[in-house]
Amino acid sequence: xxxxxxxxxxxxxLVRRAEGVPxxxxxxLHLVHEVTSPQAFEGLRLAGRQxxxxxxxxxxxxxxxxxxxxxxxxxxxxxxxxxxxxxxxEFGVPLYAxxxxxxxxxxxxxxxxxxxxxxxxxxxxxxxxxxxxxFGALAFGIGTSEVExxxxxxxxxxxxxxxxxxxxxxxxxxxxxxxxxxxxxxxRLGVDGGVGHVIEYAGPAIEALLMEGRLTLCNMSIEAxxxxxxxxxxxxxFAYLEGRPGAPRGADWERALERWRTLPSDAEAVFxxxxxxxxxxxxxxxxxxxxxxxxxxxxGVVPNPxxxxxxxxxxxxxxxxxxxxxxxxxxxxxxxxxxxxxxSCTNSRIEDLRAAAAIVxxxxxxxxxxxxxxxxxxxVKRAAEAEGLDRxxxxxxFEWRRAxxxxxxxxxxxxxxxxxxxxxxxxxxxEGRQGAGGRTHLVxxxxxxxxxxxxxxxxxx
Amino acid sequence: xxxxxxVTSRAVVLDRPDVDxxxxxxxxxxxxIERTGFGEFLFFDWRKDPDFELNQLGADRARILLAGxxxxxxxxxxxxxxxxxxxxxxxxxxxSFGDIFRQNSLKIGLLPVELPVEQVKASMRRASSGxxxxxxxxxxxxxxxPFELDDFSRDxxxxxxxxxxxxxxxxxxxxAYEAAYAAPISTLAL
Numbered sequence: 071x072x073x074x075x076x077x078x079x080x081x082x083x084l085v086r087r088a089e090g091v092p093x094x095x096x097x098x099l100h101l102v103h104e105v106t107s108p109q110a111f112e113g114l115r116l117a118g119r120q121x122x123x124x125x126x127x128x129x130x131x132x133x134x135x136x137x138x139x140x141x142x143x144x145x146x147x148x149x150x151x152x153x154x155x156x157x158x159x160e161f162g163v164p165l166y167a168x169x170x171x172x173x174x175x176x177x178x179x180x181x182x183x184x185x186x187x188x189x190x191x192x193x194x195x196x197x198x199x200x201x202x203x204x205f206g207a208l209a210f211g212i213g214t215s216e217v218e219x220x221x222x223x224x225x226x227x228x229x230x231x232x233x234x235x236x237x238x239x240x241x242x243x244x245x246x247x248x249x250x251x252x253x254x255x256x257x258r259l260g261v262d263g264g265v266g267h268v269i270e271y272a273g274p275a276i277e278a279l280l281m282e283g284r285l286t287l288c289n290m291s292i293e294a295x296x297x298x299x300x301x302x303x304x305x306x307x308f309a310y311l312e313g314r315p316g317a318p319r320g321a322d323w324e325r326a327l328e329r330w331r332t333l334p335s336d337a338e339a340v341f342x343x344x345x346x347x348x349x350x351x352x353x354x355x356x357x358x359x360x361x362x363x364x365x366x367x368x369x370g371v372v373p374n375p376x377x378x379x380x381x382x383x384x385x386x387x388x389x390x391x392x393x394x395x396x397x398x399x400x401x402x403x404x405x406x407x408x409x410x411x412x413x414s415c416t417n418s419r420i421e422d423l424r425a426a427a428a429i430v431x432x433x434x435x436x437x438x439x440x441x442x443x444x445x446x447x448x449x450v451k452r453a454a455e456a457e458g459l460d461r462x463x464x465x466x467x468f469e470w471r472r473a474x475x476x477x478x479x480x481x482x483x484x485x486x487x488x489x490x491x492x493x494x495x496x497x498x499x500x501e502g503r504q505g506a507g508g509r510t511h512l513v514x515x516x517x518x519x520x521x522x523x524x525x526x527x528x529x530x531x
Numbered sequence: 532x533x534x535x536x537x538v539t540s541r542a543v544v545l546d547r548p549d550v551d552x553x554x555x556x557x558x559x560x561x562x563x564i565e566r567t568g569f570g571e572f573l574f575f576d577w578r579k580d581p582d583f584e585l586n587q588l589g590a591d592r593a594r595i596l597l598a599g600x601x602x603x604x605x606x607x608x609x610x611x612x613x614x615x616x617x618x619x620x621x622x623x624x625x626x627s628f629g630d631i632f633r634q635n636s637l638k639i640g641l642l643p644v645e646l647p648v649e650q651v652k653a654s655m656r657r658a659s660s661g662x663x664x665x666x667x668x669x670x671x672x673x674x675x676x677p678f679e680l681d682d683f684s685r686d687x688x689x690x691x692x693x694x695x696x697x698x699x700x701x702x703x704x705x706x707a708y709e710a711a712y713a714a715p716i717s718t719l720a721l
Contacts (some may be wrong), residue, residue, distance in 0.1 A: 075705065085701065085704050085705055085708040086701050086704040086705075088683055090681075090683055091683045093682065094698065094701055094705075096705075096708055096709075096712065098714070098715060099716060099718075100717065101583065105562075105608075106607065106608065106609070108564035109564065109565070109609075110567070111565045112564075117695070119695070123714075124718070124719065125714065125717045125718055125719045125720075126714060126716065126717075126718065127718060128718040133561075134562060139576050144562070146562040147562050149562075149564060150562050150563075150564055153564050164718050164719055164721070183721060185716050185718065185721075187715055187716065189715075190715060190716070195607060195609075196606075196607055197605065197606050197607040197631055199607075211607040211631055212607060212631065212634075213607055213608070213609035213612075213631060213635035213638065214566075214635075215609060215610040215635065215638035215639060215694065215718060216634070216635075216638065219694055219695050220697065221693060222695050222698075222699075223699065223705060224705070224709075225698060225701075225705055227694070227697075227698060231630075257594060260598060261549050261601060261604060262548075262549065262601035262604065262627060262629075265601065265627060265628075265629070265630055266630060292605075295601065295604060295629065295630070297630050297631075305596075315721050316716050316717075316718075316721055318601065318715070322596070326715070361549050361551070361604075382546075382547075382548045382599060382600070383548065385547070386548055386549065389547070479558050479606075481552075481558045481559070481561060481562065486689070498551075498553070498605060498606075500551045500553040500554065500605060501554060501576065502553065502554075502557055502576050503553050503558075506557070506576055507536045509703075
């Protein structure tokens with residue numbers, strides 16, 4: 071029987087398999103950040119344990135950093151950042167601290183450093199670790215107890231999830247982005263449709279995506295409840311990786327290529343589930359509710375809760391509409407926004423910023439809208455500035471900020487005020503996610519940019 | 532971790548699907564670097580509503596939470612199970628859980644019990660009328676309904692086993708794997 075990409079990575083990282091217990095997997099890359107690691111390091115300290123493989127571990131500061139130039143951080147946040155610095159010093163873990171020039175959102179810097187590679191197992195104390203699967207890695211989020219486990223042993227006991235393949239076929243219309251593929255798929259699967267599964271994204275529309283789009287798509291896997299999302303490595307993957315600091319060189323590069331070319335799922339591989347999405351039928355997507363599965367096309371209307379057959383789903387829709395202050399039947403394009411956020415591990419890479427800047431160039435943010443762009447990493451920020459993207463955004467009235475997770479989760483001062491409505495390129499529209507009482511609509515960078523200019527949901531014209 | 536055998540208690544009923552970990556413990560409390568003390572911030576925003584389920588009389592003494600499907604979806608923050616446990620919950624019964632939340636809960640001795648939705652709803656009706664429920668891990672029953680949990684997870688919970696200590700018993704296998712393993716990256720060489 072053929073094997074899937076997921077099977078191949080899993081089996082190659084098997085340290086121990088025994089009857090009745092979870093498989094023990096070896097971890098190739100462990101990414102660490104300030105929020106989910108302090109208790110794990112403390113656990114090591116209390117047990118007198120070391121970090122087994124600092125050379126396979128990398129820390130950065132992203133969730134709880136200021137993106138302004140001189141915004142003061144509160145004492146608790148400073149304590150948390152200081153704890154990461156102290157822990158990394160004590161345990162010998164390399165740290166890309168704020169101001170190092172290499173810092174950024176953990177899921178942006180792994181790929182840009184060339185550390186995220188095909189066939190690896192990548193973990194991080196963050197659910198959006200699924201992002202790294204865009205390279206054909208098996209990458210998933212873990213909790214703090216598991217962070218401690220990986221620090222101590224470089225392994226993780228895991229039961230093998232089931233497999234789900236989503237084939238994307240057809241050619242997208244202009245203005246339809248990878249974010250729309252993700253939202254449309256989640257809308258169809260539901261936010262728990264992927265629970266217990268690892269998704270493989272495949273098909274001609276995936277092969278046509280650049281790495282940035284693939285990262286966006288894999289990033290959102292967790293929003294369908296899936297453990298991970300993966301895409302078979304191909305020439306696009308290899309071209310992205312070649313020459314990056316963490317990528318192999320010379321003869322090692324050639325050997326790596328040989329290995330990576332064996333990873334894609336075999337033609338006869340069988341998946342536990344399969345679905346197909348025709349992207350030629352998609353239009354840009356906008357969420358209307360309080361989870362990413364509550365989504366409609368931009369030319370649609372806010373749905374009526376009565377249209378949901380399941381009583382739990384109907385009650386959830388009613389709650390969501392009350393929280394979002396929306397009435398059934400309202401055309402999505404008629405909904406105006408107070409804020410626009412372009413950033414997050416979903417959509418803060420250079421291609422995302424280029425796509426948004428192309429729409430914004432020479433125009434002005436709508437009166438009354440506060441719009442910000444937060445590059446995903448210090449490197450993305452430099453690259454964007456070298457191309458003049460910062461000027462395009464600033465001239466249009468956007469704020470241009472320093473790298474970090476920022477308003478995706480609002481741990482730092484970048485938050486919505488109660489009742490404010492935001493078009494956001496991030497990944498979660500949960501109640502209060504971007505600030506208590508804030509109302510989040512998830513969109514692509516293209517829709518976010520056009521919405522900033524129009525003041526209501528819009529597609530680029 | 533804390534061992535778990537059984538619990539008999541009134542239950543809080545939170546009959547909503549897709550309760551995410553951002554609701555269970557909002558982000559402003561993730562700045563703390565401790566593992567304890569999160570209970571007072573559990574469902575911080577929702578508790579501002581006096582009608583919220585956790586504000587009802589006796590909820591602070593409940594040891595069992597009955598929840599809707601996909602409970603604990605979203606963020607990987609282990610602060611969510613920490614907060615539930617710190618509040619006093621020992622078992623969460625729901626039709627399904629977010630994968631990471633479920634895993635995190637098992638690691639700290641907070642028992643996630645999966646039952647078919649009709650059985651959860653039936654338990655909710657009984658709990659709402661004030662009936663105490665029993666969650667018995669040895670017998671693998673909750674509210675009288677049998678539930679599934681693999682033997683390994685059950686044994687770890689019953690004995691309160693330290694996961695890292697267990698893996699360290701496989702030190703020989705890890706060392707053998709590493710001997711044949713050519714690390715594809717080095718974060719120290721960048």
